[in-house]
Amino acid sequence: MGEARNKLVQYTGYFILAFFVAIIVFSFGMPDMTSCGMADRTVVATVNGKNVHALDFLRYRDMKFSQFKNQKMESFILDNLILELLLQEKAYDNGLTASEERIARVIKNSQEFKNPATGKFDPDYFQILLKNFRLSIDEYDKILRRELAISDLMFLIASGTSALQEEIKTRQLIENSQIQITYAFLSDEELKNRHKAEVTATDAEIDNEISTNKVKISDPKTDREKIKNEIEAKKLEKIKRGIEEKLNNIASSGGSFSAALSILNVSPKNSSQFKIGDTVKTDEKEPKEIYAITNSQIFASELLGLKENSASHAINAANGIYVFTPKMKKLGQISQEKEEIEKIKNMIRSESIMSYRRNLMKDISEKGKIVKKLKTD
Incomplete structure (x- = not known):
């Protein structure tokens, strides 16, 4: 019974995603890949043997750094994209990949794609976003998978951190x-x-x-x-x-x-x-x-x-x-108040996560085989 239910959920997820795609394709037609710049296959970097094309970079820049469209910032933006690709690889190495069902659910529940009047998913809003960023369905799917993989990796890191009682007491003495x-x-x-x-x-x-x-x-x-x-x-x-x-x-x-x-x-x-x-x-x-x-x-x-x-x-x-x-x-007093203890716990946890993230990013950046070819002169 459980297996049948799981299959039903899986097929329902496929159906939802297919339904969204069908609405967009039949209502608006498939995006023109040539007009979106897909004909330009210039490679701006290679990350562990995989090419990063100019179009990937431009989309990333327009989505996350639209306010910094100048050559002085392009090297910084490319570094951020490369780091995200390395984090995605790390997530995949840990088995953190998004299912079709989850992709469909994220799209359906995203506030950006909901009509304010109805509060429900609206293919018009979805299509507008794709057009604004010159994205095809496949390209959006690829970006979303990368975002989810990185998010899951960060969650995994956060789940593995905890604050010991002695740490909490010491931090209370310091903070107060x-x-x-x-x-x-x-x-x-x-x-x-x-x-x-x-x-x-x-x-x-x-x-x-x-x-x-x-x-x-x-x-x-x-x-x-x-x-x-x-x-x-x-x-x-x-x-x-x-x-x-x-x-x-x-x-x-x-x-x-x-x-x-x-x-x-x-x-x-x-x-x-x-x-x-x-x-x-x-x-x-x-x-x-x-x-x-x-x-x-x-x-x-x-x-x-x-x-x-x-x-x-x-x-x-x-x-x-x-x-x-x-x-x-x-020196501060050691409080037994739950709110105070939770505040200190969150502070220690946040610092631990940030430290782990920095070390992780440093590690994968140093070990990654990266060649940057973007000209910023």
């Missing part, structure tokens, strides 16, 4: 955290002004550098200035290293932030409040990002373990020296 730091910054410019006499390169030092390293001088004025700047940069870095060492000694002995301030001799500033993992910003009307702190390994490793008013190790940045201390450090 409130952090603020007090920091001090001594810029290279300020440091150079303070030690101007020490930093400034003399003519004798420049001459010695030229002589010692046998520097060939082609333009005395510009070449000497370049050497002067190099000498002064080395001197400044030496002074910075000395200050860094003093600050690190304070931090290593559990010294106070005030002690570090006395070395830098600058006014402290507060950051704006942020969550763990967020970019550190200044506490101003228009906050500025402090990348030197955010991207520092010292900041990442010391922030949570550092006591309030204790000095961090020095952050020797390209533009100066930073030290910091926690001003406020509140």
Whole structure:
């Protein structure tokens, strides 16, 4: 009985698809393949031995990137089409192919093909879409199968991801955290002004550098200035290293932030409040990002373990020296609310899916045998 029912469903699916095709063919006639550009068989790329024709590319561009019809974007659009073809292959390798029944059902249920007045499938709307994109029935079927295969592959990836309880708890602590730091910054410019006499390169030092390293001088004025700047940069870095060492000694002995301030001799500033993992910003009307702190390994490793008013190790940045201390450090509460837990689960799942997708796309792009022949000059 079950087998008979399955066959009935299958035949019904075939009938529905055939019915739609028949309506379009008899009502409007088959599309003119030559006028649609089918005569142009120029190959714009090959993907694992299969040709991608100019017409395939143009249809894809018109359907998904109609607002970017210029040569500068064509290489980007072709890359996207190639990636979709690789994802389709991956889906097919995993047995993810759409049945005739499903194709018919998708067409029948698509909002784009329904008449707003009746809410039912309308062959007129279907035909209008095909004509707009210069598509034959077979070409639309091919595109739809690719879309469904990729969609199924992404669903398969999503189904295989889950959030562990420990991950959920950790994420709750992070997402609901409130952090603020007090920091001090001594810029290279300020440091150079303070030690101007020490930093400034003399003519004798420049001459010695030229002589010692046998520097060939082609333009005395510009070449000497370049050497002067190099000498002064080395001197400044030496002074910075000395200050860094003093600050690190304070931090290593559990010294106070005030002690570090006395070395830098600058006014402290507060950051704006942020969550763990967020970019550190200044506490101003228009906050500025402090990348030197955010991207520092010292900041990442010391922030949570550092006591309030204790000095961090020095952050020797390209533009100066930073030290910091926690001003406020509140970790989030672990909630048992179902909505909160589900929100965190979805966040972790979404990040896992995105990471898996990126790795998958990188993998298939690197392993795929791709030759691009599209001229974008």
